[in-house]
Amino acid sequence: MVLIFILAAITLAAAILNARPPAKTESDLQALLPIWKLEKGIILSKAGDATVGLKIELPEIFTLSEMEYESLHVAWLKAIRVLPVGSILHKQDWFTAERYSAMPERSQDNFLQLSSDRFFNERPYLAHQCYLYITIKAPGRKPASSGYSSLLRRSMVPRELTDSSILQQLQGSIGQFCRILSDSGFVAISVLSPEEIAGTGKTQGIIDRYLSLSNDQREPVLKDIHFKPDLKVGSKRCLVFSVADADQLPASCAPKLNYDKYTTDRTKFFVGFATPVGQLLPVNHIFNQYLVLEDPVQTLKTMEAKRRKLQSLSAYSRENAISRDATVEYLNEAVADARTPITAHLNVLCWTEDESQLKEIRNAASAAISKMEVVPHEETVGAPQLWWAGIPGNAAELPENECFYTFAEQAACFFNLETSYRSSKSPFGIRLGDRLTGVPLHVDISDEPMKTVCTNRNKLVIGGSGSGKSMFMNHLCHSYVLQGAHCVILDVGHSYEGLCKLLGGYYFTYSEANPIKFNPFYIPAGDYLDTEKKESIKSLLVGLWKANDENFRRSEYVAISNSLQSYFHFLSGHREIFPCFNSYYEFLQQHYIKELEAEKVKDRDFDIHNFLYVLRPFYRGGEFDYILNGSENLELLSQPFVVYELDAIKDHPTLFQVTTLVIAEMFISKMRKLKGIRKVIVIEEAWKAISRAGMAEFIKYLYKTVRKHMGEAITVSQEIDDLISSPVIKEAIINNSDCKILLDLKKFANKFDDIQATLGMTDKGKDLVLSLNRANEPGKRYREVYIELGNTIMKVYRYEPSIEEYYAYSTEQREKMKVQEYTDKYGGDIRKALRAIALEEAA
Template sequence: MIEIEKILPVWKVERDAMISMSGDITFAWRVEHAETGTLSQQNFEAQHLAMVKAVRVLLPDTVLHKADWYTKGKVKADFVRAGDGVLSLASERFFNERPYLDHECFLFITLKPLGRKLSSSAYANILRKSISPVEVKDEKRYKDFLSACGQFERIISDSGLMSMRRLLEPELCGTANTAGIIEKYLFLLRPNQQPVIRDIHLREGLRVGDQHCELYTLSDAADLPAFCGSRINYDKYSTDRSKYSIGFASPLGQFLDCNHIYSQYLFIGDAHKTIKALEAKKLRLQSLSAYSRENAISRDACNDFLNEAIGQQRLPVKAHFNVLAWADDVSELAELRNKVGSAMASMDAVCKQETNGAAQIWFAGMPGNAADFPMNDTFDTFAEQAVCFFNMETSYRSSLSPFGIRLGDRTSGYPLHVDISDEPILRGWTTNRNKFIIGPSGSGKSFFTNHMVRSYYEQGAHVVLVDVGHSYKGLCDLVGGYYFTYSEKSPIRFNPFYIAEGDTLDTEKKESIKTLLMTLWKKDDESYTRSEYVAISNALTLYYEYLPAHPDVFPCFNSFYEFLMEEYLQVLEDGKVQERNFDVDNFLYVLNPYYKGGEFDYLLNATSNLDLLNERFIVFELDEIKEHAILLPIVTIIIMEVFISKMRKLKGVRKMILLEEVWKAISREGTAEYIKYLFKTVRKFFGEAVVVTQEIEDIISSPIVKQAIINNSDCKILLDQSKYQNKFDDVQALMGLTDKEKAQILSMNKANDPTKKYKEVFISLGGQQSKVYRTEVSLEEYLCYSTEEKEKMKVQEYAAKYGDIRKGIAVLAAELRNGAKIF
């Protein structure tokens, strides 16, 4: 056994640089890539161009080594953060121990000393000791190298598609409690894994501790694809009318589901010397071309290479790419081989399993040791082509914002914390928090909105929902909110005259009641006079002055009506108000149906669910009254007053109003103006307005939606639009979607994991950021959100049987997990 310190190629770390035994100087960076599926074709081209530009500023005798580390991990539940919320705890249990693929990307740039002997499979510098070359102490060469690396970093960062952060000494060397980057590579440690020393075996294959490793290479030009580019189409997510783009090398990255390191090497020499050597080689092949057709073909290939290098000012480089994959068990290696081979085949490349040279290539992959790479395992190419093989994407990342909702990575299902309200404003992607949600029946639209509003509610938001399908009954029961709905046995009841504790009778409250009374009195096509407005205004003022003096009088429409008959008639008589100015008899007669004993005496005389200002979850279910000429306008006015009151009085508190399928309600002229006002001003009060619709035609047919809502909703959320894929161009133009967003939308639910039950959702934030996520939830959450009639009835049955909906859902979920055939 040989102690690794005796052969470790890195001599020391100084000034945040690794210095090898042979005098190589290496700087290291952590690279953050764009998330998979978020780049357009133009983005890929721009990213590729930026990387090529960056490579061209590097000095001769430089090695660029990019290493993408993919390690399998498991989700660790955070039950403390979940608190005592029954659905939050269920979600943590559901995702606990779920496997996923973690990704870290590191980039190393190494400057070799002048005249350094190149390594090969027959000769490795590990076999010989050497005196450090004089260039190690050459301050000018060091500063030139540092300047070139700085330019490289600036070009990459300025692209806006990648970011780089220089690794400092503690990250290179490690500390007592954290592993350094060399240690991570040698012992195959996962991110944040505690340092552990493992034996490394090179005989009979590469083995690190109990991990069995295999190396697969792209080191011969004959094994490479005939064409390469910055991107390829991902067929699983593409359609006849849209092409879903991923990086050219992404099949060897996030889409290769195993523990692996994808290493990419570029060896940059003296371009002039390289061209000169190739010219000499071409002449030799020319002289031998008469003896062999192979020589003639090689001569032509060499000539084409030289023509391209000189004619198009290409930078000739040597390149090598490999995948180091490992598994816990030898029996898994065959599956690894199939996965890697299939990934390379998807790029039209031929996979070569490295055996004889595996140890040397693995050793050269150590951070800071890329200069020891065996050059016989490289091929000649240009920087433009070589960069195509760089991995340029990563998995989805959670938002750092404390506020958000839980969605899933569409590839792995990893639970993500996603902020679609606050962070987009802070980053400048959006200017408001309003949302427009569209999805046909069965697409998971109400399911997603249930999940969203529940998340907002649990984080302190006030939520007002207007619905026409009982989609939120289960959630409202669970959180103990107010649920206003109409049925013959239990008609809808309000009390706009009641002033809750902590509330005040301000101007807006008065105006709301006046508007309500005018709506009850006058038809839509009838106008009111100034004198009528003043008379009603005076009546309200006197009524609220009357109440404190009569504490036994309960504020409601009944007591207001009685006040008019018993007190206000005398006031009008004393004031000599004439009938043509205010016909009080007509007023009382028209409003009589809302007084006790009348047809609608229940409507404005509620004695429960009164404190609408402080209640955080309120649902107005309009299904039974959406065509009612009398009830609908009244309920609409009350809804408007409730949210406006919350908006203006609850300072520093998040508010949300969600309107789902309420087109009849917002088609009225007065309400339409309210909707326009709401979408334009709600952002100023830490609020957000959300509209949910089912059909694309709703957008086109409603000028309110088309003008006010779409234009003032920076967050657009779409669910499965596959039924519209042949006429999606109109929708794209109407909603101002880019071609990239169109491809993302049409990719939804094309390749879902058959072992999981979920739907996908597309979210666009101001056209700046857009992604497709999974809406995957626990069984308890599913039962709470479900809009299937059969499932809703079963939940209600269990809730009645076990005392409340929480216990009912818990028991029902447990029985379903145990295999009970309930549905």
């Protein structure tokens, strides 16, 4: 009977249980969310923890030397030591896959810039933001664990949060922490504002972004979060790799890691120790780094108790004996080296919306972690708790069982120390590319450095044949002219012919059929005859009249000066006469001789007949009657792009002398008269011929004076031996060029020590230069360029031209002929020609 009663009761209970609704498997995130509120920019959790959020600007990747990595590591350690015992440092680095979005449409005048916009549009790259959260746990707070987490329960706000002393303590520690890091000179820190943390309703804050794993700061969108069977945020599948056990760690670590791709047999190239899981892991991921500052006394007591326990058990198991020895080593190091004992945890959270990519991401993340010689471990069971602890302000929920004992010195080695390249905030600059992906950057190598590390804008450009030197210089000059600069180029080799046609500039070159022509006597409308102009013409006339070893008397100087004054006065009354050397020569014959006779000037004071005889070859019908009587391309002062191609005349004593004197006069005139306009003179390999022609003093004057007139002088060379041996280069150019631009010099690696000494380059600069083009991305047409500013800022950029830019700037004869062929085909329109070539090549 009793048995029947028991069976009936069981049956009834089963029926009641079956009638109950199923257990609820969903929870409202708002109810579970561990964040209580923001108070004066401080994140307060429901468990009683207080957190300050910081945004950190790290050094750009590939820009730190071995010693700088060590210095930055020391700065982090100093900052960590000022934080109170029990606080948690949570460094969170976001790396999100983005695509470059071209700037808004520009005017058709910027044809090549538009082609570059199209070329780079949608170029993938990895964006990076670094956040740091410093948390003080509530007094008496029970440590979190995988089984005891606020993810699994609700919390009540403790009374201690009403005590303002806790918040004051946190703010005081943060102030010291930020000051130490900022004073290191490597990082910039700012406190996150309430809007950056919580958003505004129309924009997402960092908490909303984390809960949706989104880098989009627009209006937040609610997403479901699934923990089973795998971690999933909205449509994003997540993978979590953790470092939660000391057994996973390498035998040794350091702030930096040798980067084999850029290392040579003569140099070593370094990146940050954790960079493989940072910038070098090209997937969407967050790298979380946690340091829990334990009570040193209590930690050592705990470890000592552990040692004794392991000692007693060591006879039963070899594993116990090994663990005992490791604990002894830890205690010895803590005492002997006065280390800061902490517990730490690292994890990498990767995600994708394409499940087919999971295997590839898993392999990439595991390989990246292995490069630090860390044993990768993919979290499955504990992934939800680790994701939960990653919510900004919720670091105290990091499970204690997911942490390992170590020291701050070692743990800080696992900090991500680098970020992606940043664009300049200056309105002026040129477009270059990030070294890793080539994504466009706006780089100012002229004005912005003048505020910090440079005293002049002058530049020295060095690159071997085929290094991309001409391509880069075309791009620089084109960018400058589009931004309002005037550019004068002295070239040998026709490197700027295509660009000059595109910009509608003046191109002076010599051939038998069309010899080079100038007119120093012509004064454009709106200009005037000033002392500088007269002095330049006098210098030209004297240079043509007198040999270098002939004396030049004061009376002759006065006579020539008076002749010019009278000539231009004569022209003002005879507008029908065209100013040129011919009319000046005729004025001397017909009028000035009479003035000299009237003033009874003797031949010994000024021999006018000798003067006319020596200058006769430059007058009508003479051997060089073309060179000073030009009637085209006369508006030199207002023309922003002027090229002098000197290759055919660089060895001709007369033509080259006249040309260099005219160029000097023209640029000095621009320099002094064009107020508020940037003036640039580019001296290609012509500097060798100029220095031979007695123009070394002009180069020295130019390099020392041009900065006062918002100008810059740029010298370009590929002859390394000349660079090392030339006193003109060393004294005038190198010493007065705060910007040095070097392209591929691998072929000179054996003599680079001499180059380094001549340029005053540091070992850091040498390592960067010799790393150029060593690991270029396959399938892309670009060259790397090293830029050094004031011996302080040193970076390597890509220069990757669009197809249109490439053909416009190319110096290859075959490609130049192709451009000319297409230009003729399209009726002389070089833009249509370049576009047609680009479409043909892209097809």
